[in-house]
Amino acid sequence: MKITLNGWETGIRFVAGHFLPSIEKCNRLHGHNYALLLEIEGETEEDGIVIDFTKVKEAAGQIVKKLDHRMLLPSGGSSMTVRASASSFNVQFNGKEYLFPVADVVVLPVDNVSAEKLASYFADELLGSGIFGENIKSIRVGVAEGRGQEAWETRVLQ
Ligand SMILES: [Zn+2]
8 A cells, every 4th residue: 555645735844945057057046845755655555544644744754844045065085175163164176165154054864955865865854753653665765856857765664
């Protein structure tokens, strides 16, 4: 049995800024309306459900809330140089320089803040939340950068 959660419809959404240094148009500072999409496959348990939707929405909502109205920066590995001080992040690439207040930034454990890497990050975070019981076989986590433009990560649990 498969259950799905569409962040556009259920409010699992966030807005955030980013740039992708290696892509010409995307290497300028810009933002997206993002939504988290989720497919969960598993056995239906004796109580007639695969997993409680409320539990899934709470866990997913907490994960995206941390990124909402923030500038998203990679922790490393990309072609940009990020220098952190107590009050700000200095970001340089392609001869450009940005200064972001610490309070406005979330540094993610990715080498690139693409929809693909965000989907992997959300999959890690959801699996780490401990909400999935032994009846769950797989999860697919999608990140939409606006409607109709999505990246999906699949994780098999059994
Ligand atoms: Zn973008």
